[in-house]
Amino acid sequence: STVKIGLIPADGIGREVIPAARRVLESLNSGPKFEFVDLEAGFELFQKTGTSLPQETIDILKNECNGALFGAVSSPSHKVAGYSSPIVALRKHLDLYANVRPVKSVNSPAFPNQKLLDMLIIRENTECLYIKSEREEVDSKTGLRVAWADRKISEYASRRIGTMAFNMALTRQKLRSEIPVEKRFWQHNPRVTIVHKSNVLSVTDGLWRETVRAVKENNAELYKGVDMEEQLVDSMVYRMFREPEAFDVVVAPNLYGDIISDGAAALVGSLGVVPSANVGDSFVMGEPVHGSAPDIAGKGIANPIASIRSAGMLLEHMGYTSQALKIYNAVDAVMADASILTPDLGGKSSTTEVTEAVLKNLRT
Amino acid sequence: STVKIGLIPADGIGREVIPAARRVLESLNSGPKFEFVDLEAGFELFQKTGTSLPQETIDILKNECNGALFGAVSSPSHKVAGYSSPIVALRKHLDLYANVRPVKSVNSPAFPNQKLLDMLIIRENTECLYIKSEREEVDSKTGLRVAWADRKISEYASRRIGTMAFNMALTRQKLRSEIPVEKRFWQHNPRVTIVHKSNVLSVTDGLWRETVRAVKENNAELYKGVDMEEQLVDSMVYRMFREPEAFDVVVAPNLYGDIISDGAAALVGSLGVVPSANVGDSFVMGEPVHGSAPDIAGKGIANPIASIRSAGMLLEHMGYTSQALKIYNAVDAVMADASILTPDLGGKSSTTEVTEAVLKNLRT
Ligand SMILES: CC(C)[C@H](C(=O)O)[C@@H](O)C(=O)O
Ligand SMILES: CC(C)[C@H](C(=O)O)[C@@H](O)C(=O)O
Numbered sequence: 001s002t003v004k005i006g007l008i009p010a011d012g013i014g015r016e017v018i019p020a021a022r023r024v025l026e027s028l029n030s031g032p033k034f035e036f037v038d039l040e041a042g043f044e045l046f047q048k049t050g051t052s053l054p055q056e057t058i059d060i061l062k063n064e065c066n067g068a069l070f071g072a073v074s075s076p077s078h079k080v081a082g083y084s085s086p087i088v089a090l091r092k093h094l095d096l097y098a099n100v101r102p103v104k105s106v107n108s109p110a111f112p113n114q115k116l117l118d119m120l121i122i123r124e125n126t127e128c129l130y131i132k133s134e135r136e137e138v139d140s141k142t143g144l145r146v147a148w149a150d151r152k153i154s155e156y157a158s159r160r161i162g163t164m165a166f167n168m169a170l171t172r173q174k175l176r177s178e179i180p181v182e183k184r185f186w187q188h189n190p191r192v193t194i195v196h197k198s199n200v201l202s203v204t205d206g207l208w209r210e211t212v213r214a215v216k217e218n219n220a221e222l223y224k225g226v227d228m229e230e231q232l233v234d235s236m237v238y239r240m241f242r243e244p245e246a247f248d249v250v251v252a253p254n255l256y257g258d259i260i261s262d263g264a265a266a267l268v269g270s271l272g273v274v275p276s277a278n279v280g281d282s283f284v285m286g287e288p289v290h291g292s293a294p295d296i297a298g299k300g301i302a303n304p305i306a307s308i309r310s311a312g313m314l315l316e317h318m319g320y321t322s323q324a325l326k327i328y329n330a331v332d333a334v335m336a337d338a339s340i341l342t343p344d345l346g347g348k349s350s351t352t353e354v355t356e357a358v359l360k361n362l363r364t
Numbered sequence: 365s366t367v368k369i370g371l372i373p374a375d376g377i378g379r380e381v382i383p384a385a386r387r388v389l390e391s392l393n394s395g396p397k398f399e400f401v402d403l404e405a406g407f408e409l410f411q412k413t414g415t416s417l418p419q420e421t422i423d424i425l426k427n428e429c430n431g432a433l434f435g436a437v438s439s440p441s442h443k444v445a446g447y448s449s450p451i452v453a454l455r456k457h458l459d460l461y462a463n464v465r466p467v468k469s470v471n472s473p474a475f476p477n478q479k480l481l482d483m484l485i486i487r488e489n490t491e492c493l494y495i496k497s498e499r500e501e502v503d504s505k506t507g508l509r510v511a512w513a514d515r516k517i518s519e520y521a522s523r524r525i526g527t528m529a530f531n532m533a534l535t536r537q538k539l540r541s542e543i544p545v546e547k548r549f550w551q552h553n554p555r556v557t558i559v560h561k562s563n564v565l566s567v568t569d570g571l572w573r574e575t576v577r578a579v580k581e582n583n584a585e586l587y588k589g590v591d592m593e594e595q596l597v598d599s600m601v602y603r604m605f606r607e608p609e610a611f612d613v614v615v616a617p618n619l620y621g622d623i624i625s626d627g628a629a630a631l632v633g634s635l636g637v638v639p640s641a642n643v644g645d646s647f648v649m650g651e652p653v654h655g656s657a658p659d660i661a662g663k664g665i666a667n668p669i670a671s672i673r674s675a676g677m678l679l680e681h682m683g684y685t686s687q688a689l690k691i692y693n694a695v696d697a698v699m700a701d702a703s704i705l706t707p708d709l710g711g712k713s714s715t716t717e718v719t720e721a722v723l724k725n726l727r728t
Pocket of ligand 1: 085
């Protein structure tokens with residue numbers, strides 16, 4: 001079968017790492033045939049044309065593509081009238097309601113003191129403060145400005161993402177059972193940790209927490225092997241740094257998920273290795289967790305691993321599990337070997353050299 | 365002079381660490397004379413009486429006290445009708461608009477691999493999602509629940525907290541100049557890092573960022589020696605773990621500040637050592653950053669250091685700088701010596717033993 005993938009490198013190092021991911025997909029000798037289409041979006045595009053996300057990009061993704069790879073987007077360093085983030089808009093337009101972010105360490109001489117962790121962060125991707133419903137007014141008494149934003153948490157979205165969390169906990173257990181016990185970083189029952197701040201936000205996070213808990217309570221038989229725990233978002237960040245090995249699947253509202261996943265990335269070497277998939281019912285968009293890194297853009301030293309793994313996630317969530325595993329294993333082998341790494345991981349190699357090391361591993 | 369301090373141990377280990385802090389204040393042989401008054405609040409109180417914060421507590425604090433020490437409050441593990449957090453309410457009632465949280469490492473054999481950092485997190489303490497303006501409705505089409513919360517960011521509060529951040533940067537520089545260069549963890553110009561997420565929240569965090577920036581821009585002469593930088597909240601958590609030594613003063617809206625300060629605590633040994641002061645124009649309330657720790661409550665092993673340091677901050681923000689420094693130095697000496705530490709820091713000592721070690725150091 002043929003699948004059509006939209007490529008949206010967007011800004012900065014997005015232009016270097018998305019081509020690397022494409023090369024990896026093209027080199028697979030099983031699975032689907034790929035057709036690629038280059039699409040535009042980003043802050044640089046906005047500066048040139050006045051739009052950060054052309055309608056054409058949305059239309060082609062919706063009408064022609066089975067999936068996409070998104071690079072990274074720059075943030076304006078000052079307030080820019082009319083600009084808004086294309087990645088947030090794309091998630092919305094394509095109803096990509098889950099942002100799935102695996103954070104897994106690779107046992108490697110390059111990271112001697114790291115803890116071995118294998119967590120999957122599932123970030124709600126459509127609501128919370130990301131609905132961008134904001135307004136500003138002037139206090140008539142003081143003449144000073146006051147700004148407001150709405151935070152939305154719905155039972156519908158919370159249930160949908162909660163269900164994905166429990167299902168992923170079961171899927172991970174199944175995949176884990178196929179690797180030798182001594183190589184598994186997670187040795188317990190599957191576990192879902194629900195992140196919230198219901199001690200302050202008793203209504204919104206109260207609804208979130210109740211709804212996600214109810215997913216297990218209403219499907220007691222199906223999820224009986226999955227442990228459930230809760231963690232306040234502030235404690236979550238603390239505990240994640242103290243004992244990251246205590247987490248399996250972590251499910252969080254949009255903003256908390258954003259913060260937690262960047263934080264978790266600090267534990268596995270670099271933001272440059274953490275992939276994500278924006279997942280909807282009929283579309284998947286892979287996206288490295290890192291940003292556009294203007295400081296190193298154009299130098300050929302951006303780490304392509306996050307994007308290559310994101311290509312793997314694209315395949316995984318389209319159902320091509322064995323091809324996805326091939327990509328993950330090839331990346332892991334390059335990291336474990338540690339002789340060909342980009343500077344963010346303490347190496348001296350280029351984007352191209354790392355990509356070629358992955359390709360070589362894929363062939364063997 | 366006599367100062368009257370309200371003691372509000374609240375829940376769990378709050379009951380063990382606040383008395384320890386009181387003993388330290390009582391043992392000072394210079395500075396003000398203290399009078400203490402025991403006050404009630406907390407989730408346990410709510411369970412007994414139906415209120416988590418009696419009017420009497422508020423009245424006595426407002427009318428009779430110069431400052432207070434708050435312990436920690438438990439969070440209900442299920443939704444409890446009518447309950448709301450007394451600490452959030454107290455901050456509001458007393459207009460304690462800044463939550464000042466110093467996170468500083470102590471060079472000690474107990475923490476062999478830690479990075480040496482000395483940052484001060486200044487958390488806005490009155491608005492953001494903490495205004496607790498929430499509501500729930502039922503979607504008439506689907507019959508499902510939808511909850512909303514308002515996030516408020518005002519020019520007034522942002523300017524006030526921004527001003528405090530720049531002033532504290534100058535104060536810290538001055539205090540630092542009195543310690544030998546090789547003992548300073550911060551070796552650069554004073555620096556204020558503004559945390560926000562204006563790439564998504566362009567109106568609310570846009571106003572926050574602009575207003576805090578304007579504090580420096582409008583007082584260019586006064587703050588010309590203070591560097592200013594910005595950090596998106598997700599990158600902030602990442603960077604804080606990668607290079608915490610890159611931060612001096614960090615100023616953040618309420619929720620981001622909550623998350624960042626818990627995260628930072630993971631870098632200096634334990635949440636059990638990080639103090640805070642809730643500061644208003646005419647009242648200060650010291651408060652350890654940790655929670656009520658129900659798992660260890662009543663065992664006599666809670667770390668009193670965060671509360672003892674919070675007592676120091678109470679003095680510092682009431683203007684008794686030299687007494688505050690005495691307390692900080694006594695605590696640092698106990699940590700550097702590392703023979704008497706509670707279990708959270710890898711030691712075997714009790715709350716009382718650590719408190720007595722601090723008292724002994726205060727006397728010498
Ligand atoms: C660029 C930004 C809008 C985005 C987000 O906050 O979702 C990014 O941080 C991410 O995590 O993908
Ligand atoms: C207990 C809770 C309401 C509180 C907060 O979120 O402010 C706590 O986490 C803190 O940091 O003091």
